[in-house]
Amino acid sequence: MQRKVIPEIERYMSKISYKRRNPLPERKDRAPSPVRREPDMEVFVELAKRSNKIIEDVISNAKSNSTGHAKLITTDKIVLDPRVRWKCRIPVCFGYGMTLNCPPHSPTTEEMREIVDSYKHALLVSFYPPVENHVFPGYLTQAHGDVNLLNEMVSKVEAEATYLGYYLAMGFKGGPCVGCGFLSPEYVVDLNKGKKTPLCPSLDGQMCSQYLRARPALEAVGVDVFATVINCGEKNPYVINPQHPAESVPYVGWHGIVLII
Numbered sequence: 396m397q398r399k400v401i402p403e404i405e406r407y408m409s410k411i412s413y414k415r416r417n418p419l420p421e422r423k424d425r426a427p428s429p430v431r432r433e434p435d436m437e438v439f440v441e442l443a444k445r446s447n448k449i450i451e452d453v454i455s456n457a458k459s460n461s462t463g464h465a466k467l468i469t470t471d472k473i474v475l476d477p478r479v480r481w482k483c484r485i486p487v488c489f490g491y492g493m494t495l496n497c498p499p500h501s502p503t504t505e506e507m508r509e510i511v512d513s514y515k516h517a518l519l520v521s522f523y524p525p526v527e528n529h530v531f532p533g534y535l536t537q538a539h540g541d542v543n544l545l546n547e548m549v550s551k552v553e554a555e556a557t558y559l560g561y562y563l564a565m566g567f568k569g570g571p572c573v574g575c576g577f578l579s580p581e582y583v584v585d586l587n588k589g590k591k592t593p594l595c596p597s598l599d600g601q602m603c604s605q606y607l608r609a610r611p612a613l614e615a616v617g618v619d620v621f622a623t624v625i626n627c628g629e630k631n632p633y634v635i636n637p638q639h640p641a642e643s644v645p646y647v648g649w650h651g652i653v654l655i656i
């Protein structure tokens with residue numbers, strides 16, 4: 396039987412356009428730090444203090460009923476497992492191949508192992524947003540916003556590490572690449588209506604709309620986030636699936652990692 400092909404001209408295009416980042420820094424009153432090529436516990440403690448303030452500010456600016464904190468860890472606590480990245484493909488995730496920060500474009504587990512092995516110290520960012528944003532039906536419209544808040548925390552914590560002299564600091568966060576509006580509620584509505592949605596600009600030969608800000612998902616680079624947070628002494632995570640009613644879920648945790656040195 397011959398397949399019916401919808402002519403390009405008849406396709407209904409989504410009107411979604413990706414939000415561009417504001418490239419201007421918020422303030423210009425900092426003294427530069429010397430380059431640091433060795434671990435320094437005093438600086439780490441200062442970084443952890445500033446990171447906790449960043450997390451607090453992101454939550455309060457967003458008027459979100461959430462909690463969060465940052466904790467210094469050593470990178471031997473980070474668990475990598477190839478099965479995690481394979482889970483992006485089997486079964487195929489909605490993000491697979493859709494952004495530069497998702498598989499197959501994101502660093503592989505082997506590449507991430509090389510990256511993690513090059514660092515000894517890191518910060519684990521933990522974020523506990525409202526449960527109802529992450530169970531059905533809230534996750535369709537709210538989860539995206541919380542992933543953006545986590546992305547903002549991680550990118551600001553990474554920047555703070557560089558302001559303190561750790562110029563090779565590198566941040567990753569849990570969840571899909573959504574900073575520009577990809578997978579926003581409007582995007583998901585158009586997707587469900589079968590409209591043709593725009594490609595991630597980076598996959599279309601253009602600059603990422605959230606360049607220097609968008610982060611690969613920890614899962615997309617093979618980090619077993621559950622095992623890592625348990626290793627780091629964080630609250631024991633729960634597996635949350637759509638059929639879990641909000642009242643049965645004690646808390647929802649999202650996490651990021653900023654490698655320092």
Ligand code: SF4
Pocket residue numbers: 413494495496572573574575576577595596597598602603604605606609
């Ligand atoms: S890589 Fe950049 S442009 Fe592409 S989906 Fe992520 S934030 Fe948007």
